[in-house]
Amino acid sequence: MKKYDVRSCTILRKEKLTQDVYDFTVEAGPLADAAQPGQFAQIAVPGKTLRRPISVCEIDRARHTLRFVFQVRGEGTRILAGFEPGEALDILAPLGKGYDLGDTNRRVIFVGGGIGLPPLLAAAQPFGKNAILVAGFRTKSAVILKEDFEAAGCRVLLATDDGSLGRRGNAAELMQGLEFDEIFACGPLPMLRAVCRIAEERGVPCQVSLEERMACGIGACLGCAVKLRGPDGEEHYGHVCKDGPVFRSTQLFLT
């Protein structure tokens, strides 16, 4: 298998998880065999110039399938959401650097906000009961993937902005009092900032997944720049598609 490739992938299963979040499982052949948690795919949208970057939510190597859970944000993702089982998506994958899981016997915490949860699922599954998920959503009806994390054996703690489910507030507040050796996070920037601060205060490693507008997805066009801190503290632009989407919190200028 090449490092990444383009493939026409038949949709095997489609579900609508919330009003605007869709869940596709596709037959991905060798793309699934090569995929790692935290990586992403570039999915072509009929009639659109650019592909849409969508994170890999689950990898089933035995069945050679990939699961994608994405939110309709604009015209492109709306078109993708209109695809039905039996139809095929044109997918370029697997792309980028995913989460470095390390020893899955350690106690770790996954912190997700809204549509930031999907890339965390594949990373949390190998940890099973050693993982805690703290997840924040706008409201009860926006909650996604709760059962999937529970099925993987993870302890799940929820927060909603309006208090309609779980604790009222944000996911980062749920981290108080919990013990863990590493943090894995994905979500909106204010949440990631709070999580990185907590990691720094507690002196634990932290990996976060970022998003940026991108064109090629493979590191050639240099479109999805992100300011990074080098080993000597110097600033330079890296790229979310190739150097990420997952970065060590110490590489970033979020806090």
Add this chain to the structure above:
Amino acid sequence: MANLNVTIAGVEFQNPVIAASGTVGFGREFSEFYPLSVFGGISCKGITLKERPGNPPPRIAETPGGMLNSVGLQNPGVEHFIKEDLPWLRQQGTVVIANIAGNTPEDYCAMAEKLSDSSVDMIELNISCPNVKQGGVQFGTTCAGVEGITAAVRKHCRKPLMVKLSPNVADIGEMAAAAESAGADAISMINTLTGMRIDIKTRRPILRNNTGGLSGPAVFPVAVRMVRQAYKRVKIPIVGMGGVSTWSDAVEMMLAGASAVQIGTVLFRDPYAPVKIVEGLEQYLKENKIASVTELTGGMEEW
């Protein structure tokens, strides 16, 4: 079998499909898909005398039928290119074109000197990048500017010299003529058109640089018209680009007057585009009993 070879400024290309600067970097990422020899040539990411960090993000915005970019010439500098990227690229079985941009005529001349002693096949003078204040675009929008910078670089350049023109001008034919008279061996055109998109929620431009360069199918008809205008004014070969996405676009661009085409934005959606375009060209020539692709150049008849 139809002959796809083209010769531009004395450089032989095995086919007329060239990767446009800024779209395949220095080739490594695309070499994961196929041998880079599927391309007739590769115009490398624009390089400057010193390393450049590029513009702050966001750098990309999609548009109807195209995209805006404001990458801002992020590159590792000419020395790094010659030492680290060129030796590898040289072994990939394709023509290597170095695209150079500078702040001053001295920058361009210094790079032309260094690259003349390297193994690049051709130098493409980028005087048309719209995304940096000093990316040469100030040289590319007046006849005197184009003539001045081309003549200056010509004195230092011992490689075939191609000048990449900006479409953000009143009469591109005049710019082409200015480049030719100052000693350019070829012209490539068009660079991106300056554009802007605004986020209606935040009321700010999507791009951090406010404006960016428009590319993709949306600009194709503009590019075809401009290639035709230039073709009527100059004798030197023209490499046409701007939204070329399919083999039929390539045929159209060549009929307008191009000797070869560069492809860019289409590669982001379909990395296999060059394979399909080359195959499509071959088939078109065969079906129409055209012996050589060079016969297409300028083959249109105006009403």
